[in-house]
Amino acid sequence: MNLFADIRALVIDSLNAMTAEGALPEGLAFDAVAVEPPRDAAHGDMATNAAMVLAKPAGVRPRDIAEVLAARLAADPRIARAEVAGPGFLNLDLAPQVWAGLIETVLAEDGDYGRSDMGAGQKVNVEFVSTNPTGPVHVGHTRGAVFGDALASLLEFSGHEVTREYYINDGGAQVDVLARSTYERYREALGHVPAIAEGLYPGDYLVPVGEELAREVGDRWLDQPEAVWLAEIRDFATEKMMDMIRDDLATLGVEMDVYFSEKSLYGTGRIEAAIDTLRDKGLIYEGTLEPPKGKLPDDWEPRQQTLFRSTAHGDDVDRPIMKSDGSWTYFAPDVAYHYDKISRGFDQLIDVFGADHSGYVKRMKAAVSALSDGKVPLDxxxxxxxxxxxxxxxFKMSKRAGTFVTLRDVVDAVGRDVTRFHMLTRKNDAPLDFDFDKVLEQSRDNPVFYVQYANARVHSVLRKTAEAGIAAGAPVLTDAAEFAVARKLAEWPRLVEIAARTHEPHRVAFYLYELASDFHALWNRGNDQPELRFIQEGDADATSAKIALPRAVSVVISAGLGILGVTPAEEMR
Known part of the structure; x- marks a missing residue:
């Protein structure tokens, strides 16, 4: 059930009737007609912009449309009041029985309330984390891991078929550095002093890797030239790092469906096939790039390169795909990787990058647009x-990693649920402050606590009523605070679709905080007005009617926290 969609359907039906009667001209498009929560709750339960968006194409004053529409809507038993405001806005109040029916629907649908078929089974690939396999997941990647996983869950909840994917960057020079760093820890395990030179990875996390390597091969590679051991240690260390990364992600509750190796693209013809596809479209050419804008680098010299005509698909400049020495640029395997995703039949691609990859966005969008003929969007x-x-x-706290704070450091300090929720309390492209004291604070200023406390309060009521043998019955709403909670519950299906459409899971966290706030306000009113308390002492029937609303609140909080990957609290410790 989506109450906003139901009332919008009523508005559209009324507009069609007005068209049939000649009050509106034929051929009007109603796509822009919306039914939304009003900016000020005092204006009503819902508001529609129908008259405002149709006035100009209809050639009719918006207020004239609004007045006719209001009269039609008021005739429906679900509408208690339809009032024209200002130049033609239309505010609506719903009948009390609508809100009681909404609560019953939430309880009947339980965890499925708010689920949507908006995605229509579209296949979506969400690639996230994809940190280099050279060490533990650090706190910056933790944010990307939480965001990507929550976005994937949100898309699943809204009817998409989602694949969570990790791109293993094991084809570049960084894995050679990993191998050399591991070799020094291997020497250390055999009793030698490691030479952790500048440019190697200094973290203690490689100590057990070196020890395991020593157990497997003994002193076979000790004092041997790099050419003897580099390839084998590189594969060994990469595998161990990926085991560590999988464990780190599991600590956060993140499980990938696919781990895709960059190395699998080399020597297999897959990069060549992707570039040939672009070449067949006339998008690969030999040319010389203009020098970078601004100060000219000292080492700049124009040189002939193989270029991708990415400007034909919205990029600012064309991009090198092959170096003048015939080797691939870093961009080439990324093109091939996204071509592989397209070939697997995904309808949408989503990449979650760190902020330091902002310069990569336009070229990747251009590549996907070119490879899919504009049919597969990349966000x-x-x-x-x-x-x-x-x-x-x-605050800095990690020695094990060498120079950065790890995912495991953060989760060990505050727990998985707190980490995940707090990582979604800001929009993904806004900086995030993570204060270890504040995220554990038990106050309204801490959204993690505030939402969990609301759910725990509900369960304290339900435990007491269960002990008394009282179950939730037909809801009865009488107070403004009760209706405020019901209105917020009605927004949940609409919020899910908006958040899924915009790829913004932080909207779920914001919504849960607002729902918790409305619920706590109702709870506090019960302290002063006994008739609003959920448990009516000595009156089982009244209690049964009262506890339907908090039970519905818990249903929605649990669903929202499920999307965020957070376990709902049934009691606070």
């Missing part, structure tokens, strides 16, 4: 930096 979501604080001061 690139950038996640901004996370700044860590403790007691209001910048």
């Amino acid at each position: 690139v979501k950038l996640t901004q930096l996370v700044k860590l604080y403790k007691n209001g001061e910048p």
